[in-house]
Amino acid sequence: MSCAAAEMPFAAPLRAVDHVGPLERGTGLRLRAAKRVRVEDPYMVGHFPGLTMLPAVFLLEGLRQTVARAFDLDVPPEVLRIHSVRLLAPMLDGDDIDFAVDLRPQPEGNSWELHARCTRSDGTPVAALRLVVGVPGAERHVSAAAAPPEPTAGVPVIDHVRIRELLPVRHPMLLVDRVDELDPGRRIVTTKAVTGSEPCFQALPEGLTAAHYAYPRSLAFESFGQSAALLWVAGSGTDVPDGVLMLAAIRGCRFVGDVQPGESMRHVVRLEHLSAGTCFMSGSIWAGARCIAEVDSLIAVNRPRTEVQGAASVAAC
Template sequence: MSAATVTAVGQPPFAAPLRAVDTAELREVDGGLRLRATKLVTVDDPYMAGHFPGLTMLPAVFLLEGVRQAVAHVFDLSEPPELLEVRSARLLAPMLGGDLITLDAGLEPQPEGNRWVVDARCTSQDGTAVAKLKVLVGTVAETDFLIAPTPPPEPVDGEPLFDHAGIRELLPVRHPMLLVDRVVEVEPGRRISAVKAVAGSEPCYQELPDGLPGARYDYPRSLAFESFGQSAAMLWLASTSLGGPDGVLMLAAIRGCRFAGGVRPGESMRHVVRLEQMVSGNAFLSGEVWAGQRCIAVVDTLIAVNRPRSVVQAAP
């Protein structure tokens, strides 16, 4: 086993919702690479105050952002890595304010170079397993593309079915974590189409210095996925009587999420989400994220659960 130095991670030199890891180290163990990173959950981080106001809980997508930032830090890449695939992710326990989350992962280098499959286990300070992740992270290639299972959505004119006021009535998140601007189509129990406009005034851009290449302003894929997830929650809430003041809709698992391309300030994303089935209070959803005619993400399966707020707050 080779020695490694734990180092503090600074503010990323690319658009990011927050500094998603506090420390990171890379170590060689039995001929393989292992990554270890930590993150203290605090309401003081950007976006956190709007994620279930009154309940400080780390969004699951920020674990994915943490993997990206940890890889960028330990390899000191000239081009920042991106989240390319979420092959699987299981969220096992809520990550509440004051929790110290440790990510321990094996890294498998890919033949393309500057790409790694990260197989991670995340635990809280008492050893409780909070998540298991298997993701592909690395630099973007010009040949990256997606074949969407459906055609691009048709443009929709007229008034939205849900405007900002209507969205606030359904979703329990608030600024700046409220990442759905309008709902343009909805078939309860089947399908929703929602829009998120990307603005340069969002917190993910506020720490960036001038003079960076345009790619550094790509909207964080972790936030794009969170926006997709909020659209999925809108569909679920429009389809059932679940939720309510004591209900917390939580991401439980992801399978087969792939990214290619992105959006920058001044552009919009359009989420198309389908409710595949409901089983014992769990929702199984799929869909795509579009930027105009470009498909920038495909989600094979997203599993969401509803938990009483009192149960979430009492989690060990």
């Protein structure tokens, strides 16, 4: 089966699951899905150059696509809430990832709470996720901790050239255009312009609704995560040349809106605590004056590149 994102009936960075099994109906709903990590998949070439690693956010995309295929939904489902995500091991080129998913229907209808366990083919656990995926209903207001970020004006605090020096990701996975504000060790505000030429929109059929062109929330969260990495690295004055900054956990994320092509996405990230190679952050995602998501806690870690590459060697044995 081809893995081209063009096969998806809605905007998606890639086909994030290769196979979805049938729904098992017993004491609850269960299903299994599978994905092979491939360097040739869309977006993968830029994450990270020289060390192909499946972005953790693509597990969220995989669960979204699993729900769409399992229930044959006409309207694109979305990640509505992330209760918790724990990343346990890297997922590298050639790894086969198995998704074991328990689904619990939610009272609002057309949404399900998912408890997912992801493992490599050698039995190594790679992630545990608990989130709600479903068809968006009437948007609820997110009470953000602050007012919308000020409109961008003038020269950026950190420009695109410097961002490329600080972040070990490249096109099309580099998802921060500029840094507009930076209070080192405290707060950062960044911008990502969403254009109709993004790879995730390519080859979609004509006649789709705006919902089908919503910027994938997996990519929106990846952009937020890259902004968090910039706060950590630029704020500390350390480029971490030999390290790999990796998402370790998410706790409490609520999405209530989307970004459409032609809009600019803004991230406000706050550093809550930094200790021994682990960083705790929170923040919000904006489209203009609309707060479209709020993140209670993002936890990132810095791992030596040799340690991550060692995981690849072990997986290949």
